[in-house]
Amino acid sequence: MAARLSGKVIQNINSTFVGGGVAEILSRMVPLLGQLGVDARWNVIKGSDEFFQVTKKFHNALHGRQERIGPKDFTLFLDTTQKNIGEIELYGDIIFVHDPQPSGLITRKKELGKKWVWRCHIDVSHPNEEVWNFLQPFVVQYDAAVFSAPGFSHELPIRQFLISPSIDPLTDKNRELPQATIDSVLEKYGIPKDKPIITQVSRFDYLKDPVGVIQAFELVRRSIDCRLIFAGGTATDDPESDKVLPGVRERAANSPDIHILLIPPGSDIEINALQRASTIIVQKSLGEGFGLTVSEALWKAKPVVASAVGGIPLQVKNKFTGLLSHGVPGTAYALRQLLTNPEYARWLGENGREHIRYNFLITRHLRDYLLLFLSLDHPGDVIYL
Amino acid sequence: MIHWLTDNWLKIAMPVLAFLTCFVVGLWVRRVVERAFERWRARTRWEGSHLIVKTTRRPFLYWFLLLGALIAIEVSALPPISALAPKAESIGVNIIGSLFVLSLGWLVIILGEQLLRLYLPKVKATQSTTALVVNAIRVIIIVVGVLMVLQIWGVPTSPILILIAVLVLAAAVALRDAAPNLFAGFQLGATQQIKVGDYIKLETGEEGHVTEISWNNTHIRVLDESTVIVPNSRLLQRTVINYGHPLKKAKEPFHFYSRTHLTELTGLKAKNLREFVDILKKVPDTVIYHHTHHFLEQHHYLTPEPSNDFAVWVSDALGDEVLSEGLASVDTFAFSDLEALRERLVGIIEEHLSKRGNFREVMPGREFHFAKSVSVILPTPYVAHDLREFIEALRKISLSSLYFHIFESRLRLGKGLNDFSIWIKDSLGETELGEEIARLDPYTYTLEGLRSALIQVIEKRIK
Numbered sequence: 001m002a003a004r005l006s007g008k009v010i011q012n013i014n015s016t017f018v019g020g021g022v023a024e025i026l027s028r029m030v031p032l033l034g035q036l037g038v039d040a041r042w043n044v045i046k047g048s049d050e051f052f053q054v055t056k057k058f059h060n061a062l063h064g065r066q067e068r069i070g071p072k073d074f075t076l077f078l079d080t081t082q083k084n085i086g087e088i089e090l091y092g093d094i095i096f097v098h099d100p101q102p103s104g105l106i107t108r109k110k111e112l113g114k115k116w117v118w119r120c121h122i123d124v125s126h127p128n129e130e131v132w133n134f135l136q137p138f139v140v141q142y143d144a145a146v147f148s149a150p151g152f153s154h155e156l157p158i159r160q161f162l163i164s165p166s167i168d169p170l171t172d173k174n175r176e177l178p179q180a181t182i183d184s185v186l187e188k189y190g191i192p193k194d195k196p197i198i199t200q201v202s203r204f205d206y207l208k209d210p211v212g213v214i215q216a217f218e219l220v221r222r223s224i225d226c227r228l229i230f231a232g233g234t235a236t237d238d239p240e241s242d243k244v245l246p247g248v249r250e251r252a253a254n255s256p257d258i259h260i261l262l263i264p265p266g267s268d269i270e271i272n273a274l275q276r277a278s279t280i281i282v283q284k285s286l287g288e289g290f291g292l293t294v295s296e297a298l299w300k301a302k303p304v305v306a307s308a309v310g311g312i313p314l315q316v317k318n319k320f321t322g323l324l325s326h327g328v329p330g331t332a333y334a335l336r337q338l339l340t341n342p343e344y345a346r347w348l349g350e351n352g353r354e355h356i357r358y359n360f361l362i363t364r365h366l367r368d369y370l371l372l373f374l375s376l377d378h379p380g381d382v383i384y385l
Numbered sequence: 386m387i388h389w390l391t392d393n394w395l396k397i398a399m400p401v402l403a404f405l406t407c408f409v410v411g412l413w414v415r416r417v418v419e420r421a422f423e424r425w426r427a428r429t430r431w432e433g434s435h436l437i438v439k440t441t442r443r444p445f446l447y448w449f450l451l452l453g454a455l456i457a458i459e460v461s462a463l464p465p466i467s468a469l470a471p472k473a474e475s476i477g478v479n480i481i482g483s484l485f486v487l488s489l490g491w492l493v494i495i496l497g498e499q500l501l502r503l504y505l506p507k508v509k510a511t512q513s514t515t516a517l518v519v520n521a522i523r524v525i526i527i528v529v530g531v532l533m534v535l536q537i538w539g540v541p542t543s544p545i546l547i548l549i550a551v552l553v554l555a556a557a558v559a560l561r562d563a564a565p566n567l568f569a570g571f572q573l574g575a576t577q578q579i580k581v582g583d584y585i586k587l588e589t590g591e592e593g594h595v596t597e598i599s600w601n602n603t604h605i606r607v608l609d610e611s612t613v614i615v616p617n618s619r620l621l622q623r624t625v626i627n628y629g630h631p632l633k634k635a636k637e638p639f640h641f642y643s644r645t646h647l648t649e650l651t652g653l654k655a656k657n658l659r660e661f662v663d664i665l666k667k668v669p670d671t672v673i674y675h676h677t678h679h680f681l682e683q684h685h686y687l688t689p690e691p692s693n694d695f696a697v698w699v700s701d702a703l704g705d706e707v708l709s710e711g712l713a714s715v716d717t718f719a720f721s722d723l724e725a726l727r728e729r730l731v732g733i734i735e736e737h738l739s740k741r742g743n744f745r746e747v748m749p750g751r752e753f754h755f756a757k758s759v760s761v762i763l764p765t766p767y768v769a770h771d772l773r774e775f776i777e778a779l780r781k782i783s784l785s786s787l788y789f790h791i792f793e794s795r796l797r798l799g800k801g802l803n804d805f806s807i808w809i810k811d812s813l814g815e816t817e818l819g820e821e822i823a824r825l826d827p828y829t830y831t832l833e834g835l836r837s838a839l840i841q842v843i844e845k846r847i848k
Contacts, residue, residue: 001761001763125750126750150754151754155652160650162756371646371647374761381757381758385762
């Protein structure tokens with residue numbers, strides 16, 4: 001398949017090289033495409049702190065969260081887009097734009113031609129209408145859009161494809177670790193191994209519902225002695241963590257069994273170790289693009305309790321590969337179920353690992369991207385290569 | 386001149402007489418020897434004897450002619466015509482000697498070749514081995530003959546002999562690895578452990594039909610139609626499974642394809658059963674195919690596998706277990722086209738709505754999203770010409786390839802029957818086996834289970 005793309009340049013464009021799922025996937029995907037002989041490259045747009053505050057608000061609003069967005073925000077978005085249109089070189093045969101931040105670059109399509117694909121990593125199933133209506137005129141100019149879950153699609157006049165993100169099993173974040181490494185990370189953060197550990201790994205932002213996680217943990221703690229780890233980092237295009245983290249720390253201040261860990265960027269082995277040291281992984285998000293941390297946990301054969309939002313139901317097939325929940329009490333109930341039934345938890349974990357192996361590893365993702373690029377030249381439902 | 390002839394008629398007559406006498410004696414001796422040989426052949430019934438008679442008959446006479454010429458020169462007392470005459474006598478003797486050596490060599494080559502061609506097949510030597518031995522003997526005799534001729538003419542042969550010895554030594558060193566293969570080739574031929582046409586499998590994984598056994602290598606045509614060349618000695622030193630003679634060849638080989646797919650979203654969604662069934666009626670066939678089949682690949686590791694997407698949604702999102710059971714129990718295998726399958730699904734839902742009603746709406750986010758598959762079909766290197774090759778390819782192909790030939794071809798590409806059954810019936814003429822495979826309900830197996838079941842059925846037929 002890769003040979004059929006020979007001679008074409010795939011230009012990926014997003015808003016950051018570091019932090020978050022998109023940058024993480026691109027940092028693996030671009031070299032892998034290169035190894036297959038596909039000329040894939042990666043550029044980022046530039047923007048001020050104010051611009052990224054606006055796009056963060058867009059991000060939350062597209063996830064369905066209430067945000068105060070005014071005309072100034074839209075103007076700033078358009079101004080920054082214009083600046084980037086002037087600065088960024090658009091050289092690809094296929095221009096693969098990731099997320100809303102660079103979506104306005106499509107205005108150069110009339111002038112340049114080429115194939116344009118918009119890759120939406122966000123749960124836009126119930127978006128803020130104002131923001132969606134603002135972005136939609138950009139989206140419909142693309143040749144195709146790609147979403148991470150079926151529920152994210154809309155009735156659009158362009159082709160829409162379902163491509164779930166993926167994890168790379170060979171990276172520091174996902175590879176097997178010796179027990180000594182796991183123990184040393186626990187020791188570093190002062191976490192004893194005396195009780196079952198429940199862990200959520202995610203950025204400190206409202207959509208990850210860190211307070212909800214603590215509430216569910218407190219409900220569980222009434223009957224079962226256990227610990228909670230909330231481990232998260234930050235990204236350059238995410239200014240929200242500075243606001244959320246202090247609130248979470250304050251909420252957890254009275255419990256020695258709650259460990260709030262701010263993990264610096266690049267500490268993948270530490271995240272890996274914390275996930276592997278955990279008895280259960282929780283992902284109680286209010287909105288989720290896809291939830292790669294769930295894939296990471298399932299790949300480590302951990303039992304998972306996660307909210308039925310975004311792309312999580314694709315990964316957690318309720319009662320087959322994990323348990324889905326819809327609120328704080330439901331999350332607490334599911335956690336208790338797993339803590340008291342370790343055999344069932346183990347069975348879910350093993351199924352979860354197989355589910356990831358067949359459907360959410362980077363090899364599948366790579367294949368889907370190749371198919372996507374090929375399908376841009378083949379409008380039919382059956383393509384013979 | 387007349388004067389010279391008159392003076393020397395006796396000196397001329399003597400050599401001529403000697404030559405003619407030798408010729409006559411030669412004819413007589415040949416007759417006597419032939420008779421003696423006939424008696425010996427009748428007694429021993431040796432099948433090579435007629436070859437000896439046939440081959441030596443003419444040279445025998447020539448040798449007597451050469452003998453006659455030699456005696457004639459020796460008895461000739463003619464006075465020299467010129468100063469070169471003494472040398473001419475010596476040259477004549479040398480020519481006669483050379484002709485004798487060459488004819489003798491030629492005889493040995495012809496006779497040896499015919500005897501080898503008679504006897505090597507009896508020790509099951511391959512054609513190429515026979516040719517190799519014949520050529521080797523031919524070269525040796527020619528070299529010996531040339532050396533003898535040179536010796537006759539007084540050319541020193543020692544340096545040539547040394548050169549030949551060096552060349553032989555160098556060849557021996559260069560071919561030291563080939564020797565075991567040569568002997569292994571003899572052994573393979575003699576024991577008939579492996580023959581051209583056999584289907585063999587080496588412990589290192591290579592397998593296929595033997596197409597040629599040469600003096601040093603065996604050629605195997607493997608499943609991707611490339612040729613693997615295995616040194617003969619390796620065939621004797623390692624474990625080799627020989628499945629035996631080739632099976633019936635298909636009219637057309639079976640080319641295995643694989644399939645991968647990309648899910649394309651339609652943007653259509655339903656939040657209750659009425660919306661659901663209305664959309665179901667109008668979506669393209671490929672949507673029906675996607676939602677009744679994609680779980681087969683996605684969840685093939687789970688036993689039991691989750692049912693089709695429609696049944697799962699009706700159960701999980703609408704909580705209607707009765708309808709879910711109805712949809713899950715639709716026997717997809719009973720349908721040979723997607724339109725009929727759609728009608729059945731729509732019929733079940735319509736009937737349920739008219740009898741029980743269910744106008745519940747799902748929670749936001751639990752809507753049914755209609756999607757379809759974009760299939761990309763790719764060739765694989767695997768090709769089968771008979772059932773043995775077919776089984777071995779079946780063991781190796783990916784599950785996607787198996788899925789394509791069994792599910793996608795039958796229903797999505799509208800063939801009404803799986804590719805394997807079509808090929809086995811039409812190209813191999815194995816109608817019964819083709820129908821037996823067509824009767825296997827693939828929806829009741831995991832993909833790995835289906836692979837095993839197919840292999841089992843075909844192996845039973847081969848045995």
